Amino acid sequence: MASQRRRKGESLFIRYLILGTWALFCLAPVLWFLSIGLRPRTEIITPQPIYWPTFSLDAWHMIWSDWPMAKYLRNSVLAIIGSVVIDLVLAIPAAFSLARYEYRGRDDIGFYILSTRMMAPAIVAIPIFFLFRNMGLLDTVWALMLVYAAINLSIVTWIIRSYMIDIPKELEDAARTDGASDLRILWEIIIPAILPGIITAAVIAAIFAINEFLFTLLIASTPNAYTMSVALANFTGGSDGLIYNAIALVAFLAFVPVFLVVVAIQKHLSRGLTMGAVKG
């Protein structure tokens, strides 16, 4: 593990000053925003900002009574879980193919899958909008599910592929001489061996799906298919403007589960975020 000795040419004071400053920079806006969620509306936009507000759960009651919050939550959860399932079903065989076989065009196929990650959502937004309108899927959770799955498929495939490459070939050969078929090898040996990688890929896909904004904004034109991410932008009280304490609370409502799963997969995070390019 790390050497705890003081390294030559570096002062501990400067190190902790810099890291501490950065930690403060990361945390201060978050804590302040939390305080926004827990104060009454009258204390948010004032001539002089209020730093020590009165505690209030107004926003908490409001998000459940004034908006169909349960529905937004349900939409988010359904679209996210559905999209991750689609991704895994498509990506696991694809990654298996890319990682364990030699064939013509393999690298090009792999790069094509990767390259879809580079497509700006705005480029395909208009055609996708018309596609779903013609299919009658506009304003439904199904459309969101399909779009989220497409956005994340490249990431999920490449992450899983990177974990599959690391499995020693001997493991597979042994099973093959025992007469196991390729699909059985995938199911009984490879998938259990890379389960952490699959979970990492699923978590990262889920986070990106929660975050998705542009497509959701276009596809969910009424609250019928709003997810948390887009619902935020619609917490307005007409002439009263944005209702920031509700926005803040919903932001934290989405943050808590993300935080918990990221803590759980922390070790794999950097590998997942780089689509397997960094073996952290």
Added chain:
Amino acid sequence: MSDPALTETGAATAPAPTGIRRRRSKRMKTLFPYLLVAPAVIYLLGITLYPGIYAVVQSFYAVKFGPWRPVGFENYANLMGDYQFWGALWNTFVIGSISLTIQCVLALTLAFYAYRDPWVQGWRIIFLIPMLFMPSAVAFIYKLAFLDARVFSDILIRLGLIDGNLSIQSSIWGSRALLILADVWQWTPFLFIIFVAALQGQDEEVEEAARLDGAKWGQIFWNISLPLMRPVIAVALILRGIDITTMFANVFIITKGGPAFGTETISYFIYRTGFKFFNFGYASAASVIMLILTIIIAQLVVKRAFRSGRA
């Protein structure tokens, strides 16, 4: 899907299978990896190739409310003379490159101080918190703090740095700086965690050997660690670069592209042309130009980075 390996072992052990069957199973064996990857590829083609073709076709029509009217290259010709389109490209480039540079320098500096520190190891999650919020939520944090509630101005006034409230909203560079700040705050952690992981993955003995030779730590980092992690930096910057150049939620929520179109990114330009002014043909033409730029960049930069990055 039938199972090629089973068919093959069956063919090998069965007494005298016909030649046709053996040939078929052999063909099956070569086809098998393609069959595995096909569903994913077809799905992705549906969501990239189909929209791509659709956008190309639509870009040659005037599509407003009524039926499509063919206009040839008119949309493209108009785009070339549209200062808002060029402005959007310029804004995307300016905001993106400044933001990416700041994030990279910050993340490298922080990673440099953090990567062998046992205390930071345990508390690393604190540094990741900003990127765990939804981007739309982060946009609201910054909109409220800088524009609506003026907390930032208030703090500066209390510190005696300025006299009156800042007018960020009416200043182009002020608004750009705000978008950059929100992006830096949320996504520097992304680069940070990747850089830390890459540095920790490096051989500690190399560092130790250089240290015994009398090299200062800063020198070791600059001359040994940093060159070793160049492929990782490339991959991380590309992924971040893609997301920055497609920035939308922040623009949509914080600035709406203003003032005077000074913060309108290319994504927002397409959104506004298509879904605010319903000028779909024109927006598609802009999409096609962006698609071509994306493909060029992907071929030139990304392919190489990921090839070397995975070694």
